[in-house]
Amino acid sequence: MFNYYLKLGWLSLRANPLLSLLMVAAIGVGIGACMTILTVNYTMSGNPIPHKSDQLYHVQLDSWDANDPGEDGYNPPDQVTYNDAMALMNGAPGFRQVASNRSGLVLEPEGDDERPFSVDVRNTWADFFPMFDTPFLYGSGWDDTADTTREPVVVLSRELNERVFGGEDSVGRTVRMNGLNFRVVGVLDEWMVVPKFYDVTNGPFNETEEAFIPFNLAVDQELPRNGNTNCWKPPEGDGFEAFKNSECVWIQFWAELRDEQEKAAFSNWLDAYVAEQKELGRFPRPLNNRVLAVMEWMEDRQVVEDDAQVMLGLSFLFLVVCLLNTIGLLLAKFMRKTGDISVRRALGARRSDLFRQHMVEAGLIGLGGGVLGIALTWLGLRGIEVLFGEFVENLVGLDWVMMLTAVGLAIVSALVAGLYPTWRATRIMPASQLKAQ
Amino acid sequence: MLSMQNISMVYRTDTVETHALRQFNLDVGEGEFVAITGPSGSGKTTFLNIAGLLEKFTSGRYELDGKDVSSLSDAATSRVRNEKIGFVFQGFNLIPDLNVFDNVDVPLRYRGFNGAERKQRIERVLDMVGLASRQKHLPAQLSGGQQQRVAIARALAGEPRFLLADEPTGNLDSQMAMSIMELIQEINRGGTTIIMVTHDPTLANLAGRNVHIRDGRVSDSDADTQLAEVAVG
Amino acid sequence: MQFGPIWRALMRNKTGAILIALQVAVTMAIMVNAISIIQTRAEAMARPSGIDEPNIFYISSIGFNDAFNERVAVEEDLAALRAMPGVVDALQTNSVPLSGGGWSMGLQTEPGDDMDGVGVAVYFVDDHALDTYDLELVAGEFFSPTDIEWREGSSSTWPDRTVITVAMAEALFGEDEWRSGVGKTVYINNNEPMTVTGIIDRMQAAWNGWDGVERTMLVPQRTLFGSSRYIIRAEPGLRDELMPQVEEMLAQSNKDRIVRGLRTMEETRERSYRGDASMIKLLMFTIGLLLLITALGIVGLASFSVSRRTKQIGTRRALGATRADIAGYFMSENLLISGMGVLLGAALTVGLNMWMVDAFDLDRMEVWLVPAAMGVLLVVGQLAVFGPARRASSVPPAVATRTV
Structure with a gap:
């Protein structure tokens, strides 16, 4: 019977093309508006690393001022101090753990004509690459001995490798940054995480870095830092050494903990560490570590x-207006078919038959609206891109999940809109005569 | 075949009560061809709607094919209409968006026949009404007589025991009307019980029995005399 | 036109009317709240940064090897920049208003670790700041050349004097007492004293979304942070001509650094408020589309209602109704429906606004928006129904006698 209803629905829509088009347009526009905004929200709230997001933990220690709430109120700060980061790297029992921070260096290409240019850099540890499953085009991350020997090694992004080495396998070659010669050990393939979860502090929708170098090397060489730094009291004295020993937070700390046991062990270690530090007069606030x-x-x-x-809220209200519109138009359409319906009833159609027939017709309109909606969503996203520019570049992709959602949402909306008109249609009495007006 | 006892039908609005049928009694036997006549407003249409299970009545008892159909659910009355009753309407009531084949197909779909069975039935009844070659035409492309033949084919496709015709020739010229009446008589000869509502005494005379309705009641006094009066008036 | 009979006729056929009224109501709720957001954004965008935006641009200089002597480079660069024809003045600083990246500290009027500080944006400048930014000194004195010190990247101490904005002075000393701030001592890093030597009228911080965006302090230091920013103010009309010249001059004069990030203040403002500007456009587009859809809905259902009542209209015409009477009937009918819609809409609008204020910390809407939106929607309704009403008025009286 479903095919029969499809055919009837199609015939009915074709019989009144203008009205049908209007309904398809109303649903399409509503879906387009919703899906455009929903896509942006969905990408913003997407899981950047779905296969192991429940094994990767962001670590916070509450080392902040007892008197002043920080930017985050009485929550622990979002980054950790150098001393705490190093203590954790050396002692914490995580399966893998990584302290990293944002930096920017100046790269001097070979050849006299090439001008130096600046690159975004992440100072990090060997475990960064296996922990975040970074894809490699050539080579690999550095060996963890490089972390301790402070060897000048670098992992390049695919783009930077294109720019400096024309895309060749550059493993073993040298790039000069801020006066240091770095040996290339690996080149990443296209790697994009949205949101950029491992450093939300410096922009959750920023691009991933162009180069990755050992954290300890960057500290030893006092290479410039580029990210957010927050201090609740000034370093005691001048110089980098004083800064390292200060209560300033500037490092993002992540741990990979494979199960609840590892997580518990890690948390216990943190608590013990903070208790020990309290003895030394640090951590003036109550114990408040977070492992999220x-x-x-x-x-x-x-x-x-x-x-x-x-915008998401407003766009759903917008869809509501479009649906109210569709209800009105469907009602007008079905009420014009009073004659047909009463004849069908006389010929033995049950109310449930008519219900299904008209819901299928509404669903067909929804399908049309969904397809139009996808096209409008695409247009809408291009519009958002034009309006907001580079800030949203990573947020305006349309994947198949969203396309299916669009069609699904459109059909469901149309069915919801169709309920009342259909119910009215099934209330039409069977009749032996078609009454005029 | 059909038995109505003390059927009453009262239409109520806030202010007015209209008695469309009062203590209406009628028995129709298997294979009969009965014509129902009566002046405008006499209750003919109400009778037809009740007989065809299109409308519920206020009180009384109605048996169709030996079964009490007075208090069936909506879905059950739909089933009865679909399987046992064929309708032929004055205004043909074809569905304008559907072609001839699909119009005849409508009751068969609700009957749940499979595709092959439906096709075979549709072709047989269209052949019977002489429209086998017009399957793909839309109603608007046919003459009135042809449209009514399609409607009759549609009514017969499910092989109902019982055909209800409401002024089947009312919208046709006399020549076409005669050919439709011949078709109906032929169907009756095939064993189908027929009740035809009409105001035309000549047509009524083609039926095996005439029942005259006046003021919502069967007027038992000599039906032929009544008809003669109407004809003269 | 009498509303009584129209109302009674409506009540006998409610569904269409209810649908339209609901549409009008939701449209109004969205419209008013969107306009309220637009207003807030537009107001934020209209706040002046306090500096001579049309003529200012800036560029960064980053040293990248040991041969780079930053102190010498900065002095040479500033001398060269200030000597360029077309340059009004120039200085070196750490951050640019509205650029999104900067330095903030806390100032307090009493020393002590347990005293609350007032957040403030820090700009390191020299004695050319008034001229370069086109700031107005409203109290006290500005820095003299001898006040200017050098600041190392890892330095944690502060010079003994500062100039702050009126907004900062108000936050520290009280709304009406800000003038009294001149000569007073404030404390940075809880305990380190600085004297407020002067107060400037206005200068915005780097973050436009910060509620203290006008709380700014100027510190008389040139920085040795490895990377500097030069702010250059051009003579009116010469900015675009000067920009490439400045870039080339800096790039050629010292090969141990790179220059990058050449940008005008105007572009910085545009980028800073891009999100807000886009939100405004997006919301305006939404409002327009929404009004269009609602209008189409009104046209659709009114047309349906006209075609359903063709015979009735013919009868009325036959009974002596003029064309204007018929058109008036449909216009009045719409006025009734839209009227119900905007009444319901007013309630919905307030509800939605209360929720949004609560959930997203938005500003409460201005009350006059509600009656204004009611008026607009009533007018839109009348315009939308005009077409169908005119079609109704052209139904000939002869329809009355036609069967079917």
């Missing part, structure tokens, strides 16, 4: 912007 999995951390940071949420 990727998605908990994204939630905590509210990486989905308020604007996007406001």
Whole structure:
């Protein structure tokens, strides 16, 4: 019977093309508006590393001022101090753990004509690459001995490798940055995480870095730092050594903990560490360490912007208006078919038959609206891209999940809109005569 | 075949009560061809709607094919209409968006026949009404007589025991009307019980029995005399 | 036109009317709240940065090897920049208003670790700041050349004097007492004293979304952070001509550094408020589309209602109704429906606004928006129904006698 209803629906829509088109357009526009905004929200709130997001934990220690709430109120700061980062790297029992921070260096290409240019850099540890499953085009990450020997090694992004080495396998070659010669050990393949969960502090929708170098090397060489730094009291004295020993937070700390046991062990270690530090007069606030999995951390940071949420709310209300419109038009359409319906009833159609027939017709309109909606969503996303520019470049992709969602949402919306008109249609009495008006 | 006892039908609005049928009694036997006549407003249409299970009545008892159909659910009455009753309407009531084949197909779909069975039945009844070659035409492309033949084919496709015709020739010229009446008589000869509502005494005379309705009641006094009066008036 | 009979006729056929009224109501709720957001954004964007935006541009200089002597480079660069024809003045600093990246500290009026500080944006400048930014000194004195010191990247101490904005002075000393701030001592890093020597009228911080965006302090230091920013103010009309010249001059004069990030203040403002500007456009587009859809809905259902009542209209015409009477009937009908819609809409609007204020910390809407939106929607409704109403008025009286 379903095919029969499809055929009837199609015939009915074709019989009144203008009205049908209007309904398809109303649903399509509503879906387009919703899906455009939903896509941006969905990408913002997406899971950047789904296969192991529940094994990766962001670590916070509450080393902040007892008197002043920080930027985060009485929550622990979002980054850790150098001393704490090093203590954790050396002693904490995580399966893998990585302290890293953002930096920017100047790269001097070979050849006299090439001008030096600046690159985004991440200072990090050998475990960064296996921990975050970075894809490699050539070579690999550095061996963890490089972390301790402070060997000048570098992993390049695919783009930087294109720019400096024309895309060749550059493993073993040298790049000069800030006066240091770095040996290339690996080149990443296209690697993009949205949101950039491992450093939300410096911009959750920034690009991933162009080069990765050993953290200890960067500290030893006092290479410039480029990221957010927060201090609740000034370093005691001048110089980098004083800064390292200060209460300033500037390092993001992540741990890979494979199960609850590892997590418990890690948390216990943290608590013990903080207790020990309290003895030494640090950590003036009550014990408040946090170990949050990727998605908990994204939630905590509210990486989905308020604007996007406001627009999402408004766009759903917009869809409501479109649906009210569709209900009206469907009602008009079905009521014009009073004659047909009463004849069908006389010929033995049950109410349930008519119900299904008209819901299928509404569903067909929804399908049309969904397809139009996808096209409009694509257009809408291009519009958002034009409006907001590079800030949203990574947020305006349309994947198959969203396309299916669009069609699904459109059909469901149309069915919801069709309910009342269909119910009215099934209430039409069977009749032996078609009454005029 | 059909038995109505003390059927009453009262239409109520806030202010007015209209008695469309009062204590209406009628028995129709298997294979009969009965014509129902009566002046405008006499209750003919109400009778037809009740007989065809299109409308519920206020009180009384109605048996169709030996079964009480007075208090069936909506779905059950639909089933009865679909399987046992064929309708032929004055206005043909073809569905304008569907072609001839699909119009005849409508009751068969609700009957749940498979595709092959439906096709075979549709072709047989269209052949019977002489429209086998017009399967793909839309109603608007046919003459009135042809449209009514399609409607009759549609009514017969499910092989109902019982055909209800409401002024089947009312919208046709006399020549076409005669050919439709011949078709109906032929169907009756095939064993189908027929009740035809009409105001035309000549047509009524083609039926085996005439029942005259006046003021919502069967007027038992000599039906032929009544008809003669109407004809003269 | 009498509303009584129209109302009674409506009540006998409610569904279409209810659908339209609901559409009008939701449209109004979205419209008013969107406009309220637009207003807030537009106001934020209209705040002046306090500096001569049309003529200012800036560029960064980053040393990258040991041969780079930053102190010498900065002095040479500033001398060269200030000597360029077309340059009004130039200085070296750490950050640019509205650029998104900067340095903030806390100042307090009493020393002590347990005293609350007032957040403030820090700009390191020299004695050319008033001229370069086009700031107005409203109290006290500005820095003299002898006040200017050098600041190392890892330095944690502060010079003994500062100039702050009126907004910062108000936050520290009280709304009406800000003038009294001149000569007073404030404490940075809880305990380190600085004297407020002067107060400037206005200069925005780097973050436009910060509620203290006008709380700024100027510190008389040139920085040795490895990377510097030069702010250059051009004579009116010469900015675009000067920009490439400045870039080339800096790039050629010292090969141990790179220059990058050449950008005008105007572009910085545009980038800073891009999110807000885009939000405004997006919301305006939404409002437009929404009004269009609602209008189409009104046209659709009114047309349906006209075609359903063709015979009735013919009868009325036959009974002596003029064309204007018929058109008036449909216009009045719409006025009734839209009227119900905007009344319901007013309630919905307030509800939605209360929720949004609560959930997203938005500003409460201005009350006059509600009656204004009611008026707009009533007008839109009348315009939308005009077409169908005119079609209704052209139904000939002869329809009355036609069967079917």
